[in-house]
Amino acid sequence: MSSATKLLASFTRLSLRESSFQRSISTAAAPLYFRLTQVVEAEPLKKKKKMDPMLIRQREERKKKKIEKQIRRLEKNASQLKPIDELEVPRTILQEKEIRKRSIQLPEEVKDQRVALLKEWSHYKYQQHLAETTMIDEVMASQQHALEELRKVSEDLWREAIQLDQTLLPYRARGPLRTPPIEGYNTPDGEYFNRTKKWD
Template sequence: MNAAACNTLLHVCRQGSRSCPRWIWRRESHWQSSLLGLRTALPMRAEPKKKKKVDPKREQIVKERMKKKLKKLERIAPELIPIDDFTPSAKLLDESRIREPVQLSGEEQERRALLIKKWAFSKQQEHEVERRSVACLLESQRKALEELRLESEELYDAAVRCDRGVFPLESCGPCNSPPIPKYNPLDGKYNDITKVYTQQ
């Protein structure tokens, strides 16, 4: 095979002709390399990473800006959130809303005073009855424990031991006014108008 024929054959193989034998285009192709040459080819094609040049003056300027921002934030006092619950509405401070005290007659005043005295007397009697009943129960309990101790010391210790199952204890004390029979309390409806503040 002469030189002209070889050049023609290589030219056809480089253009991707399928009639070309594999050993020619494998060896002559610029993008196909042998497995042995793979280890040396890849590192030679890689470019080293370029290091960014850091200007010391620029770094100093950035640090100074951050320091100035921090000083400015320290000078500004934190914004306090107002508490609307302690500030009454302007509508409530209107003088026209002030109601004049109701003028009660002498008979009404006497009736109310007598009613308060009767209520206090009834509550006092209720308290005395309750106190006497509690005292009677405590005395009965003391006598029963004394008799139990004479019978058996073990039973006495078991009776005096603290009962952990009593708690949580729920008790209802006396009320200022008698309960209304068959009263169904309303749940009530309201609109939540609470303001939401964000710290800036």
């Protein structure tokens, strides 16, 4: 057995683990070294695709239009009240609407009496509204006529007459608007937890 084969036989996995990172396997004057390096797991970089500038601009415009549409929808629904879950009718009840209907047959005399009463009430309310509006119109017309006549007599008196009367609705507020909580007070209805839903 030659020296090279002896050397290769001794070059096993065990000897690799125990040896250093540099090992000579040559008997010549200038030894050769095997160098172990760390494993580098990488892949080549992907080439950047060249995008058409018109295509990029179209995509940006589409995004912009979508955002503008959402803003318009929010502005349109801004005046609407926010939905309350407690007032929504469950679908099961809506499906059982026909079953839950009460079939009460009223006699024709009662129906006619109710219709006549409703007509009489609506006529009475219309006459009341008409009387109130005519009275307000008459008062405003007489006030305007009086102001015109006053202006003919004296301009200074007319200016004083059209000024707002600050003492017409006097307002006085006394005492604190909020009282501090009483320490150790046991509420008769139990503790209150605010669980009102908030929509942003």
